[in-house]
Amino acid sequence: MPAPATGEPGTLALALRRALGLTLLERGWLSANQAVFHAAGGTPATVVDTGFSSHADQTMELVDHALAGEPLGRIVNTHLHSDHCGGNAALQRRGGLETWIPARSVAAVRQWDEDRLSYRLTDQPCPRFVTDHALVPGERIVLGEAAWEIHAAPGHDMDAVMLFEPQTRTLIAGDALWEERLAIIFPELEGKDGFGPTRATLSLIERLSPRTVLPGHGRLFDDVGRALAASRERVAAFERAPERHAQHAARALLMFHLLEVREGGFDELVDWMCRTPIYRTVASRAGMDEARAAAWASMHLRRLVDDGALVEHDGRVAVRPQAQ
Template sequence: MMDSKIIFIERKFPSANMILIKDKRSILIDSGFKSDVTETEKFLIDNHVSPKDLNSIINTHYYSDHVGGNHYFQNKYKTHVAAHSLDAELINKANDEACSAEWLDQPVDPYHVDTYLNDGDVIETGTRRFEVIHTPGHTLGHISLYCVEEKTLICGDLFHANDVGWFNIFREGSVSLSLALHSLQKLSEMDINLSYSGHGNPISDPKLSINNAMVRIKKWLDSPEKYSWHACKRIFSFTLIMRDGLDEEEIDSYLIRCGWFNDMAIHSFHTSPKEFVSTLIDEMLRSGAASWQGKRLVASAEYNSPNMNVYEEHSKPKNWRKVHAD
């Protein structure tokens, strides 16, 4: 008889956590950052699931730390990928806005979504059923998965044990916070015993974390600058992680090239991008999100250095069309 279970592995940035539904139809929830595909592949094998027999990858949302391994698994093993229809449309049309990769300057290799998921869909794995719950906020196509039998929730980046996912109001819309609040309210009314998020430890008291997230978002709705800082620090921290730090002399020119940085400076903080560089660095240092190592600014969060050139010719959706054509 198959040893059926939900297997959770917490891992460091830049990847999201690994969650394997090991069952008659085994499913991997999110595939991690592209530089960690070897680790992801080993995780499956170590748990006696051959990558070629993996039934599918289900993405909670389309950011690079959650979908970065899709390209590898689809090309090597023909792995089936499922995602919410709002994400899937952008992905399959290679829309410039897909994954917000261009705006964020984050690499995502080309992949396609085979199955469009929507709220209320049920995924059968053999001994378990997972209800798809559309939980927009962090992204418009964000989903959570609820295991009916075990009252377990896989919540992606909607909320974490002591945090919430950042909000991309420039690409997902200014209504993002209100959508997240509605999503959290919906989850707060469910019977959930345990939750697995995209980052951090398993959440043993989901109700508390959900309520804390709701309180925080309500405060942000009254103080927009606070959630803008939350987003800025997380985006820049992830940049520092992907690049294993930035040299002091390259920071200004790099940031001023980034869409997210320009939008935040001009529209959220009402200043020029050039002036906002030192403001952001000061806040990164003050908050402990980053520190100097000599003349190189590095992220303070624990992470595994990608140790590779993650930026390739086709690493942005705007260039996927050429790959598809070839």
């Protein structure tokens, strides 16, 4: 079943709008989804996650449209990857809003530590923004008319949080659970334990037993058992063969970079991989010297072209026109 286009909500989306004053803006892979809440009582209109920086104008238009003239008063971020908070700076420039981020990320944002915030590691741009409040696991935050529980969601990002509304059992999962795929488990790429925390977060989601999940990417879904089983299978497969996870990550990060830049010379892209810290880390952990790392990078790019994920013409590689 195809995902309903933004503006033509399906049954699940309508139920959420009625029960929680929540609109999901489904984006692509470069920009994460937004959950938009109308103001209620003393609670300001809120957007959860703000997409990638190059999409900031589009994000603002979509949010304004969803709020139908109500001023946005608050940004909440599930985590601070560049595709989830890249619109924060542009929205903050308009003034009149507060920004809530996961408690574990507050110090890094105050110092704008690009190493801790992953932007240097992945060579993904994210304009500097400020923060006013921390999302503390165990506490609650009111979004619309309902109080949402804040839960730690380590794994993909060790600092991430999820938001859970217990009456309707709705989960804003960020990148902790997707319907079909599994997000990169970043700590593992640097030799830290990420599989264990990922498994623990999946178990927490199972205990919360959500009826509906709003993922960071992709449509909202209600077959949560199936998504959990698929994610667990993938984690187990990666734990058995961690080099497969590194390969999956290499491809996913390369695809993300191409979604950002749209196209580049084949050699230029291989060079980009060879100088980007996350690839250097993965290659050196696998014991590759520079020549082997370059061959490895080139092999991944070639494979994405051969698989049809990217197109090549005259030594230049591009994303397919409809990719976002």
